[in-house]
Amino acid sequence: MSELKRRNPRLEWIARNRLHPEHASVLATLGQGQASEWQGPNGLRRKNPHAIGFMGPNGIKRIDRSGAQQGSARQAGGAAQVQESRRAVVIESPAFYIAVVPDMTGGRLSSHDKDLLGLARQLADAKEDVPGAVLAILPAEHREQQLGDAGIDRVIILPEAPAGQFGPDHQLPLLESVERTFGPRHWLVPDSALGGGDLGRRLAMRLQERPATGVWRIEPDDSAPLGWGCTARGAADSLDIQRPLPRVVLALAECAEPVDQSRHAAEALTLEGTPSAFATRINDQGAVAVDPASIALAEAEFILSGGNGVKDWEGFHQAAKALGATEGASRVAVDDGFMARDRQVGASGTWVTARVYLAVGISGAIQHLQGIQSCDKVIAINMDAGCDMIKRADLAVIGDSTQILAALVAKVQQQGGARDAA
Amino acid sequence: MQPDKALDIAVLVSLGRHPLTGRPRRADHDARGVELALGVESQYANAQLELVHAGACNTESETALRSYPGMAGLPSMTLLEQEEGADVIPVLGDYLAQREPQLVLTGCRAERGEGSGLLPYALAERLGWPVVNNLAVIERIENGVATVLQALPRGQRKRLQVRLPALMSVDSAAPAPRQSAFGPARRAQFDSQALASEPDAELAQWSLSAARKRPKRLKIVKAASARERFKAAAAKAEGGSGQVLDGVSADQGADAILKLLNEEGVLR
Known part of the structure; x- marks a missing residue:
């Protein structure tokens, strides 16, 4: 069947004309239910309260008088409208990049990753006249469909690791090449046990930066070199450390609110000059069968x-x-x-x-x-x-x-x- | 196998902090590292174990530090004396470069100070050695190659072959440490070397305070209109969006379950 909607102007006219003898039946055929309001014979407005409202959770009828609901008509594509309420954002020429390396557990963005992307947006959108872009670096086997909704402007997909190579040994040279090509202002990595905590520390050492670990809040701070200060957990979660925000940040879960107002472009970038594999001293022999009990x-x-x-x-x-x-x-x-x-x-x-x-x-x-x-x-x-x-x-x-x-x-x-x- | 060459193992130990009382104690992850090293030592005749602590040693911390040699009656422990607030990475790096142990074990995160868990990575970068985190088991060490199991989340394990010398960090997936015996701990000697300490200037500038409870995230209903807010307030808590298969045969039910299990990828 064709996707095009066929209009019947005559039926529409009858549906608008409350005095028409066929008004009620036409409304029913148009799927707008019973007429809830009409003009009475003496010119009074008549309302049928039985035709409006919806059933609440306790079996009590609820009437919503905000005007959005007419009759018992369902709004077609309600979910689609919610989606469209997101503001589309395209950053053509970013002044700087914020690089994010999410965990992507099971190939999808975890809630920790989304929080981290929310943090990246805070850093990127701080000044409207100098917009930054969030650059996400994802593994090859990711299955995430809505990268733009999570607040990603640019995406780099890393090539798959050859069999037997230790994960960080494969990723680090690629991340270094991202550093050389794009020179991101900040690197954000989740401080999680799922690989982010390990990779972020290795990356920081390779970039010769002292990272902030266990960061759970950032705030603007003009006295800091990069314009931001942060609060981080230290000493087995018994200390709060207030410090200037460094270039490499390992952040905890719930460090920021995930993006839910805007939709970003998630434009794919390619990484040129992929470094060749180098001799590694760790050989990955794969997962070991573990007794589930x-x-x-x-x-x-x-x-x-x-x-x-x-x-x-x-x-x-x-x-x-x-x-x-x-x-x-x-x-x-x-x-x-x-x-x-x-x-x-x-x-x-x-x-x-x-x-x-x-x-x-x-x-x-x-x-x-x-x-x-x-x-x-x-x-x-x-x-x-x-x-x-x-x-x-x-x-x-x-x-x-x-x-x-x-x-x-x-x-x-x-x-x-x-x-x-x- | 090189029977003539000794298998030197160094365990870097630090001063722990009891989470409730705040008293000095042996750090849990470091003690697990000692436990792993003791296991290797008992397995290989040519293995030699050395405990290294870099930092200040005073009357308060001495008892806590002694509990590491007390775990197996080790006669001595190396103490690289540093002032309070010193950066121990240069000192440890120089010491390990000079001693050249085959395997260095350490806890993954300190219980005092910054506690960033960076020490194994910083040392590895300095020495140019590979580093393995979340070590769970050392299976064997042969011809300068260690076969180890790395702990992954959800109780999974990964087997790695690491060419020595290497640094490995230990967390709570490793076997629990044995108790420390009081007598051997008292008798252990400190082999101390007073070295010039390099103060950690950055750490000195930060402000440290007792951890506050993190604010709980609120469930925020973002609604553009009164109708949406009303719907959100009147909606059922239980979504009830699940699929219910009623009146199907056991075979069809099993098919549906198997399909979901395959989609989630939990069957191995």
Whole structure:
């Protein structure tokens, strides 16, 4: 079907003319619902309060009189309008660059990266007559779609590291070449355990700069050489250090608000004169298989958690083994003696940070839901379609957990077998 | 294997600070470094362990520093005496360049002073050695190549082969340190050298204060109109945007779960 909207001027005219005998039916066909206002026979304005408003969360009807809502009509493309409310910003000829090297965990900008880009925007946009550009340096395998929305003006994609080369050994010469080509005013790196903390310190030493680490706030300071001062954490988080902002900054999470008002160009730049690989003294032999049961519950990436609804615990343990998941449990399962106390997830157990949390037979007591607050994706398998865990879950399957887990294990083993054979 | 050549290991230790009382203690990460080094020493006959501390030593800090040799009854510990507020990197760099140990272990971050975690990187840059952070396990050392496991977030490990000499920094992923015994700690000798200290001029200019609690980030509703603000206030907290599969067979349910697990890439 064509994307073009066909207008019917006659119907539109009837929809505008409240005295027309077909007014109500035309409004209905145009999808604007019942007429909520019309002129009565004596010239009085008549309103139908039943035709307007929307149902609130508690089942109470809410009427919004700001004028934005007409009848019960839905606004087409509401999400698109929110997107368009961002101000488009294009910086043609930047006076200086602020270089940012985000972590890009899992190929996407993490919330820490977005905070850091917000900090970079503060530095770049401080003076309107001398606009700076935020230059993001990303790995080759990134999957982020909305770079401009995060506040990035220019992007450099680094080439992929050859197999066996230690990550920082690959990145450092490339970052040095960015330094030579663009001479950024500041280098911002997340002070995280995901690689940023390590890379930033190596970069600072290579550039012969003394970096500020653990920075959590910056403020303008005219007495400082670069015009900014910062507050940084020191001495195992027991000190606040006030100091001038140096060129290389390693910042903590929540150091600034992420960008949410503007959309930037995210224009791709190429890095010329890519340095050739040099002899390295560290050989990377890749990740080592780790027994998932030995990983602490608080830092496990993938948790299979069982509750009162699990009847076949033998099958549950087998499933955890087949999926390579760390085992967790609800309080009931622990109290009943099916799982050890250190496996309990929730308010009185462990607060977990898994990326994927697979809850089997857990109804979702509020204490348990608190414990899984920071999980990204929650999958629930449950018999009861009305329980709280289903409301929290991104994917919920209603059914017998024993059968579903058995089917899942069979499929995973089949997939693993196919991969090994390939 | 070069049996005649000694495998010298130096562990750089610092003065820790108890997080609650603020009293001097052995620094946790440095003690883990000593523990790792003791493991290597017991494994290789030609290994020799040396503890090095650069900084001020007074009556207050002495007991805390003695707890490092007390961990395994080491007879002595090298003390490079420096004044308070001195930059220890030049002194340590010169000392290591002169001693030429094969492996240098250190904690990843000091518990006093700036605590920036830069020391291993600065020393490595000065000496031209490779540096490995977050060391978890030293598997073996053969023919001047150490095979080690590096700790990654989420309990993952990466295997690296490092040509020695190298610097490695240790954090909480390494094995927990053993207790320190009081008697051997008392009997340990300080092999002290008073060296000219270079004051850290930059650090002296900064203002240090006890850490304030960081402000909690507020959830800000950015709405252009009253309607949007009203919607935000009246909206349900639970999104309920999840997909619910009701009345499907176990096979179809498992398929949907497997698809999501593959998308997230958690299956190995």
